[in-house]
Amino acid sequence: MTETQTPIHTLLAEYGVTRALRNGEVNSTLLRLNYADYDPSNLGFKAFVSEAAFQAGELAIVTFLMAKARGAPLVLMPAPISGRFQHHCIAYNAENRHLSPKDLEGKRVGVRAYTQTTGVWVRGILQNEYGVDLDKITWVCFEDAHVENYAEPSNVTRGQKGQKLVDMLLDGSLDAAMLGSNMPDDPRLKTVIPDPNEAAKAWYDRTGVIPLNHVFVVREDLSRERPDLVRELYRMLKESKAKAGLKGLDTRPYGVEANRKTLQTIIRYSRQQGLINRLLEVDELFDDVTRALE
Numbered sequence: 001m002t003e004t005q006t007p008i009h010t011l012l013a014e015y016g017v018t019r020a021l022r023n024g025e026v027n028s029t030l031l032r033l034n035y036a037d038y039d040p041s042n043l044g045f046k047a048f049v050s051e052a053a054f055q056a057g058e059l060a061i062v063t064f065l066m067a068k069a070r071g072a073p074l075v076l077m078p079a080p081i082s083g084r085f086q087h088h089c090i091a092y093n094a095e096n097r098h099l100s101p102k103d104l105e106g107k108r109v110g111v112r113a114y115t116q117t118t119g120v121w122v123r124g125i126l127q128n129e130y131g132v133d134l135d136k137i138t139w140v141c142f143e144d145a146h147v148e149n150y151a152e153p154s155n156v157t158r159g160q161k162g163q164k165l166v167d168m169l170l171d172g173s174l175d176a177a178m179l180g181s182n183m184p185d186d187p188r189l190k191t192v193i194p195d196p197n198e199a200a201k202a203w204y205d206r207t208g209v210i211p212l213n214h215v216f217v218v219r220e221d222l223s224r225e226r227p228d229l230v231r232e233l234y235r236m237l238k239e240s241k242a243k244a245g246l247k248g249l250d251t252r253p254y255g256v257e258a259n260r261k262t263l264q265t266i267i268r269y270s271r272q273q274g275l276i277n278r279l280l281e282v283d284e285l286f287d288d289v290t291r292a293l294e
Contacts, residue, residue, distance in 0.1 A: 005032045006229060008222070011048055011057030013041040015082060017252060021240035030232045041214075045146040048217075049074070056218045056233060060117040061266055062275060064217055066147045068285060069276040073220040076285040077230070078259055078293055079237045081214040083251040085200035086121040087193045091183060092176040093169050094190045099176055101130035101192055104137050107175035110165045113143040114156050115275060117266075118180045121211045124269030129203065130193070134273065140174060153274060209265045210251050220287070227289040234293045255294050256286060 010033045014022045022035070036054060038044035045060065047053035049067035052074075058081045059067075059074075067074060090109070092099040099107070104126065111119040126132040139156045142163070159168070166184055168174040176192055183189070193199050204210065216237060223230045238254060246252075253259060263282045270276045283291065 004029060006030065006226065007032050007034050008229065008233070009034050009036065009053075009055045011036045011038060011041055011044045011054045012081075012216075013039070013058065016244040016246070017081065017241040018237075019240070020243040021236055025243065026236050026240045028232050028236055031229050042146075049147055052219055054219075055222050057216070058214045059217050060146075061212045061215050061263075062115055062117040062120045062270055063146045064215060064285075065267060065270050065280065066115065066145065066150065066275050069278065069280060070147060070149060072147075074217050075220055075223050075287045075290050077216045077218060077234055077237075077290045078256045078286070079216040079234060079254055080212050080252040080259065081216055083210050083212045083262075085197075085204070085251075086118060086180075086211050087125060087200040087203070088183070088191050088196035089118055089180045090122050090126075090176055090178050090192045091169065091189045092192055093172070093188050095188050096172055096175075098190075099192050100194070101126050101132050104176060104192065105133055106136055108138045108140055108173070110140045110159065110168055110174040110177035112141065112165070112178075113145065114139055114141045114152050115145040115147075115150070116143075116178075117213050119178050120266065120269055120273060120275065122178055123273060124265070125193075125203070127272065128269075140168075150275070204249075207261065207265070209262045210249075210253070212252075212259065212262055212266065218290070223287050223289045230289050231293065234290075256282070256291055 008031050012018055020026045036044055041058055045063050049072050123134055127134050135155060140159045141156055142159050165177040169177045218230055260282050267280050271279050
């Protein structure tokens with residue numbers, strides 16, 4: 001680090017879009033990113049939102065919304081770190097029974113945490129696209145929320161420590177589970193949403209929504225006191241993403257307007273599910289500095 005570089009304590013894992021940033025291929029004369037040692041990065045989310053332990057870094061979008069609604073001094077940058085369609089992320093064991101979305105009512109569905117972003121997206125899709133009454137489902141969860149002052153709904157119960165969702169699904173103690181990227185290649189497991197890839201494509205064509213997962217956030221004081229560093233951070237993130245050479249549909253579009261519909265949707269889902277106490281406005285997630293980033 002040179003005398004002119006400002007150190008930024010950062011929470012950010014290595015992904016395709018951040019690899020050039022993490023390995024130093026993308027750098028800056030203005031700042032140096034000092035990376036916190038969390039693997040996976042979500043182990044640092046609680047410290048980020050409750051203790052402001054980092055000046056900048058990634059958060060799950062739902063964790064950010066819950067923290068922002070509770071007054072956390074954090075500002076969103078229009079720079080998604082990860083995003084994907086979620087229709088395929090809930091599965092059932094076809095050896096036990098066939099399940100359609102409406103069949104989930106009255107059943108036990110597992111998810112790592114009730115506030116997990118994948119779970120919020122999938123529940124929102126089930127409720128708004130398939131008419132599922134989420135209150136009629138028993139949600140079996142294993143982890144607490146990253147934010148403080150949050151009480152889970154009465155139809156959330158705790159699974160035993162050490163149990164795995166896939167094992168519970170296969171032994172019949174769960175009727176369905178949200179497995180996300182952990183979906184095993186097992187012929188017994190089928191997706192609750194039929195033809196999920198086609199369903200996701202049709203949903204995107206109709207809504208323009210690409211489900212965000214992790215987003216990049218900075219502390220309010222950094223943006224207020226050093227807007228030049230925030231703009232430089234954005235440049236670096238953008239350059240690192242470009243070096244990843246992504247093909248096809250951009251599931252991590254940069255800019256406020258490119259993410260407005262998606263943010264409106266996840267805000268609505270979060271409010272419907274009781275994770276935030278009011279409908280946040282998209283523009284209040286940003287400040288004057290980050291709102292102007294393109």
